[in-house]
Every structure is written in C-alpha cells, then in structure tokens.
Amino acid sequence: MIGRFVARRAAMLVVTAFVASIAVYGALFIAPGDPATLLIGGGKPPSPRLLAEIHRQYHLDDPFFQGYWRWLTGLLHGDAGQSLTYKDSVTGLITERIGNTAFLVAYAAVLIVVPGIGLGTFAALRGGVGDTLVTVVTTALMAVPTFVMSVLLIWWLSVRWGWLPAYGAGTGFTGRLEHLTLPAVALATAWVAYVAQVTRQAVRTELASEHVETARSRGVPERFVVRKHVLRNAAGPLLSVSGVAVAGLIAGCAIVEQAFGINGVGALLVQSAAKQDLAVVQALALITVVVFVTVNTLVDVAAAALDSRVSLKDSA
CATH class of the missing domain: 1.10.3720.10 (MetI-like)
Incomplete structure (x- = not known):
C-alpha cells in the first residue's frame, strides 16, 4: 500500500513539474520587451540585421513548441541555455x-x-x-x-x-x-x-x-x-x-x-x-516550483507513514 501511495505521489510530482514547465516557458515567451537588446546596450537604436542575427543565434524567434522542446530537453541534460546578461551558462551561474x-x-x-x-x-x-x-x-x-x-x-x-x-x-x-x-x-x-x-x-x-x-x-x-x-x-x-x-x-x-x-x-x-534575462529566469522559476512540490510530496509521504489514522488509499 505504501509503495502504491509513493508511486502515485511521484506521478503527481512529474505531472506538476511538466505543467509548471509549460507555464513558466509560456509566461516568459509572451513577455513584452526584446532580450536581444541586452547584448547591444545603450546608444543609438540597433540595426534590424544585428537584431535578427542575435535572435537567430539565441533562438529567440523559434516557434513556441520548438523553443519549449529545445529548452526542456536541454534542462534534462543539464543545459539551461546561455545568460544574455552574464555571458555565461545558466547552469554555471546557478x-x-x-x-x-x-x-x-x-x-x-x-x-x-x-x-x-x-x-x-x-x-x-x-x-x-x-x-x-x-x-x-x-x-x-x-x-x-x-x-x-x-x-x-x-x-x-x-x-x-x-x-x-x-x-x-x-x-x-x-x-x-x-x-x-x-x-x-x-x-x-x-x-x-x-x-x-x-x-x-x-x-x-x-x-x-x-x-x-x-x-x-x-x-x-x-x-x-x-x-x-x-x-x-x-x-x-x-x-x-x-x-x-x-x-x-x-x-x-x-x-x-x-x-x-x-x-x-x-x-x-x-x-x-x-534585466529580462529570460534563460536564467525560466530555469530558476522551474527549479523553485519543482523543489517546492518535491518537499511537499516528501512531507505528505512521511506524514501519512507516521500517522496511522491517515488512510494511504484515501490520501493518494
């Protein structure tokens, strides 16, 4: 019974993390502003050609699902992308x-x-x-x-x-x-x-x-x-x-x-x-959600195991 309870909680954790990843990426995907301007700095307005090159290099113009899939698979392999502000890998910064x-x-x-x-x-x-x-x-x-x-x-x-x-x-x-x-x-x-x-x-x-x-x-x-x-x-x-x-x-x-x-x-x-450094914000927002849900899942399992009055079947 406890094994089934833990399995259900683990499945809920995975689903929650997946939904959160879509929400985090989607919210920042539609956020106003152009992150490419971080690489250019102040002064006169940048040329459209330069902006287009930055967008291409950092995949800023990718369609939603294509960009989301690249970002998610990268995260699963330990690569959260590059920071536009710090000019370093997001994984290294974190x-x-x-x-x-x-x-x-x-x-x-x-x-x-x-x-x-x-x-x-x-x-x-x-x-x-x-x-x-x-x-x-x-x-x-x-x-x-x-x-x-x-x-x-x-x-x-x-x-x-x-x-x-x-x-x-x-x-x-x-x-x-x-x-x-x-x-x-x-x-x-x-x-x-x-x-x-x-x-x-x-x-x-x-x-x-x-x-x-x-x-x-x-x-x-x-x-x-x-x-x-x-x-x-x-x-x-x-x-x-x-x-x-x-x-x-x-x-x-x-x-x-x-x-x-x-x-x-x-x-x-x-x-x-x-600073609109989207790659860093996306990674940290998802990590925060996953850690929060993981801690609460572990606590639920421990509390159910300690309290004999709690039905594991009902709790699941």
Missing part, C-alpha cells in the same frame, strides 16, 4: 550560487522547526501565562513582513550593536554561519510563529482527545501520556506544517538575499528578471 542559498534555507529551517515546535508544545502543555505570552509574541511576529524584519535586524544587531555582519555570505562553515545568522533569522521569523501556532493547536487537540483521557484515567504517568499519545499523534500535522514552512523559505530567499547582499540564486532571480 551552480556557483546555489550553495549559499542551500545553506541559508537549511539554517532557517532549523530555526523554524526546533523553536516553533518547542514553543507551541510548551504553550499547549503549560497553559496560563506561558500560553498567553507565546500566543501574543507569535501573533505579533507573524504580522511582520520579511523585508521589514531584515531592516530591523540589520539596524539593531549589526549597525547599532555590531554583533553580526550584515553583508555577504562568508566563506567556510563558521564564516557562513556567522554571516547568514541574521538573514536566516529574518527569513524564519514569521514561519516560526506560524509553526508554533499550529503546534499549539495540534497538541491541545490531542490533549482533549478521548484516548488521552482514557490513558490518564488508567493511571498512566503524564510524561508517558504526552510522549506516547499526544506528541506521537500530533506528529503528522506538525510534520506537514513544518514541510510547508521549509518549502515556503524558497520564495522568501530572494528578498533576504537582496537585503543582505548574499550572492545566492534568489538574488540572481531578482536581478535577472529586472
């Missing part, structure tokens, strides 16, 4: 920058999952003042946009106090850890609050469930009830919301990388979109 983004996302993911689940569990189990305090703080943090949090952290912890650097990604593990702490915190803050709120509600729901009351009436120690019945049964929803949060980090990377001057794929996407 490979050069993806390490910084992957480190940032992984760092922020740890800052989301550990404090988020910890705070939500604490609030649900303790109640009272602790519950109120966690709820108020997390609700306030959820209302702060990522770019505002980035500016506040730069001003407070870097400019005013000088505790942490506010620019660049650093080198080596310790250098990256130091330079990416503020960006990771800015990226994770709103998601930490969201995970904490969902965790709090999931744990409170399990605490009020019938099987927990039955276990308590039989004299089962509270710590065993919490670990065996409450947290275990709440693991499915917690894993799901954590997966959505981690996948959502991909979209927020562009804002944070721009704010902190990080040479990552998020900043590359913003810069390339501003």
Whole structure:
C-alpha cells in the first residue's frame, strides 16, 4: 500500500513539474520587451540585421513548441541555455550560487522547526501565562513582513550593536554561519510563529482527545501520556506544517538575499528578471516550483507513514 501511495505521489510530482514547465516557458515567451537588446546596450537604436542575427543565434524567434522542446530537453541534460546578461551558462551561474542559498534555507529551517515546535508544545502543555505570552509574541511576529524584519535586524544587531555582519555570505562553515545568522533569522521569523501556532493547536487537540483521557484515567504517568499519545499523534500535522514552512523559505530567499547582499540564486532571480534575462529566469522559476512540490510530496509521504489514522488509499 505504501509503495502504491509513493508511486502515485511521484506521478503527481512529474505531472506538476511538466505543467509548471509549460507555464513558466509560456509566461516568459509572451513577455513584452526584446532580450536581444541586452547584448547591444545603450546608444543609438540597433540595426534590424544585428537584431535578427542575435535572435537567430539565441533562438529567440523559434516557434513556441520548438523553443519549449529545445529548452526542456536541454534542462534534462543539464543545459539551461546561455545568460544574455552574464555571458555565461545558466547552469554555471546557478551552480556557483546555489550553495549559499542551500545553506541559508537549511539554517532557517532549523530555526523554524526546533523553536516553533518547542514553543507551541510548551504553550499547549503549560497553559496560563506561558500560553498567553507565546500566543501574543507569535501573533505579533507573524504580522511582520520579511523585508521589514531584515531592516530591523540589520539596524539593531549589526549597525547599532555590531554583533553580526550584515553583508555577504562568508566563506567556510563558521564564516557562513556567522554571516547568514541574521538573514536566516529574518527569513524564519514569521514561519516560526506560524509553526508554533499550529503546534499549539495540534497538541491541545490531542490533549482533549478521548484516548488521552482514557490513558490518564488508567493511571498512566503524564510524561508517558504526552510522549506516547499526544506528541506521537500530533506528529503528522506538525510534520506537514513544518514541510510547508521549509518549502515556503524558497520564495522568501530572494528578498533576504537582496537585503543582505548574499550572492545566492534568489538574488540572481531578482536581478535577472529586472534585466529580462529570460534563460536564467525560466530555469530558476522551474527549479523553485519543482523543489517546492518535491518537499511537499516528501512531507505528505512521511506524514501519512507516521500517522496511522491517515488512510494511504484515501490520501493518494
């Protein structure tokens, strides 16, 4: 049963990626402007002959399906085309920058999952003042946009106090850890609050469930009830919301990388979109969609496997 469930999810992933590739290529295919002007620069208007030669060389005038098929088959072979702005292969540009983004996302993911689940569990189990305090703080943090949090952290912890650097990604593990702490915190803050709120509600729901009351009436120690019945049964929803949060980090990377001057794929996407560098934008947009859907697919499979109350047949 689990094998069939995974196969169905994998098939859905492939179909979603295929549809997304058509949407990404199609949206940029009909976008206004002429990318060929990037190679010519300013000055007097280019000659039609020169523009035609650039269009031919970079296949800018290919029919939609012909251009899409060339682009898709190239991607499947690791060739995402040439960047008109950077005069380099798109694959090389992404490979050069993806390490910084992957480190940032992984760092922020740890800052989301550990404090988020910890705070939500604490609030649900303790109640009272602790519950109120966690709820108020997390609700306030959820209302702060990522770019505002980035500016506040730069001003407070870097400019005013000088505790942490506010620019660049650093080198080596310790250098990256130091330079990416503020960006990771800015990226994770709103998601930490969201995970904490969902965790709090999931744990409170399990605490009020019938099987927990039955276990308590039989004299089962509270710590065993919490670990065996409450947290275990709440693991499915917690894993799901954590997966959505981690996948959502991909979209927020562009804002944070721009704010902190990080040479990552998020900043590359913003810069390339501003310059109409279609090959880079197409590749990064598709990669973002595929990674997002892949993470959510893996989370769905793990959550279904952990939560015995979820029917794999129905979930598929």
